[in-house]
Amino acid sequence: MNLLNRYLQAVAKCLPSARRDDIIAELRANILSQMEDREHELGRPLTEDEQADILRRYGNPTIIAGRYSEHNLGLAFGRQLIGPELFPIYKTVLIINLLITVVVLAGVVPIVARAIGGAITLTRVLMPLAVQFGIVTLIFVILDQNKGRLLDKWDPRRLPALKANPEDGPNAQDIFTFIAGAVGTLWLALTPRWPYLLLGPGALYLQAIPLKLMPQWIEFYWAIVALLCAQLVLGFFRLFRLLPRRQARIMDLTLKGVGLCIGLLLLLKAPNYVSSQYQEVAVWANLSFLACLILALAINLWGTGRLLLSLWRERDQMVPARQH
Numbered sequence: 104m105n106l107l108n109r110y111l112q113a114v115a116k117c118l119p120s121a122r123r124d125d126i127i128a129e130l131r132a133n134i135l136s137q138m139e140d141r142e143h144e145l146g147r148p149l150t151e152d153e154q155a156d157i158l159r160r161y162g163n164p165t166i167i168a169g170r171y172s173e174h175n176l177g178l179a180f181g182r183q184l185i186g187p188e189l190f191p192i193y194k195t196v197l198i199i200n201l202l203i204t205v206v207v208l209a210g211v212v213p214i215v216a217r218a219i220g221g222a223i224t225l226t227r228v229l230m231p232l233a234v235q236f237g238i239v240t241l242i243f244v245i246l247d248q249n250k251g252r253l254l255d256k257w258d259p260r261r262l263p264a265l266k267a268n269p270e271d272g273p274n275a276q277d278i279f280t281f282i283a284g285a286v287g288t289l290w291l292a293l294t295p296r297w298p299y300l301l302l303g304p305g306a307l308y309l310q311a312i313p314l315k316l317m318p319q320w321i322e323f324y325w326a327i328v329a330l331l332c333a334q335l336v337l338g339f340f341r342l343f344r345l346l347p348r349r350q351a352r353i354m355d356l357t358l359k360g361v362g363l364c365i366g367l368l369l370l371l372k373a374p375n376y377v378s379s380q381y382q383e384v385a386v387w388a389n390l391s392f393l394a395c396l397i398l399a400l401a402i403n404l405w406g407t408g409r410l411l412l413s414l415w416r417e418r419d420q421m422v423p424a425r426q427h
Contacts, residue, residue: 106154107134109262110164117168117191121416126171134161151260158259165192184244193243197236204235205398281338288331295324312384314377326365334358352410359407366400 379385
């Protein structure tokens with residue numbers, strides 16, 4: 104039943120960790136029952152092609168995992184537009200897309216408004232967000248309406264090879280997180296020497312419109328760099344499984360808490376992060392910095408909340424068994 108194990112492994116990757124074992128056990132029992140019934144009809148063991156046919160009819164691993172999402176949510180306006188199978192993927196893509204749009208707007212909107220001589224209005228800020236929401240939603244509505252044709256065209260025999268232990272060795276998410284963290288830390292560390300990394304062509308105007316940072320900025324800067332280095336070290340240990348999973352997650356939670364504290368202290372300094380002899384430049388720079396800080400705090404708070412919720416659900420596994 105190597106094919107079945109590979110199928111269950113693919114489903115397990117998309118399941119909530121707190122319920123993963125129970126769901127996989129239920130799926131294994133259901134699929135094995137179907138295979139045994141088929142073997143009884145044929146009077147012989149199933150071939151790999153016959154096993155693959157049963158798994159294909161059972162459903163795409165991503166779709167099956169979506170049906171077991173914790174809240175079984177969907178998107179509906181009168182009728183269901185996006186079902187619970189695709190909704191978790193839709194939500195993740197939408198959040199990432201909107202966050203990227205917010206970051207871009209924080210830098211672009213003030214420049215455009217200044218260039219055309221207009222004010223930064225709520226419409227100018229919300230319109231790109233509404234467009235992104237509409238485009239992403241429309242794509243997933245089309246996918247949901249055609250998921251039978253698009254997502255069912257898969258071959259169980261092409262599933263990833265079975266791992267002895269899914270927790271052994273680096274996975275794609277850990278590798279991406281470590282590389283992104285390393286690049287981000289290096290980028291921030293080199294920014295004071297090469298402002299072009301942060302400001303792009305705008306760095307050429309720094310001499311013409313000198314900006315003076317607040318006196319406490321150097322302490323905040325090195326605290327942020329030290330925190331990123333600590334997260335990078337933790338990422339290295341997680342990448343090569345040098346720490347137990349729970350211990351690594353608790354350390355991650357601690358670092359996220361430190362990051363929240365630094366962010367909140369910075370927030371208390373608003374809006375006087377920089378000053379300049381040109382009042383409009385100082386206002387624009389402070390507003391841009393404040394917008395990025397709020398976004399970073401929101402992302403950190405969201406990640407901290409998810410991690411806390413996950414650890415709370417696994418609390419029984421973290422308490423030693425009572426001795427009877």
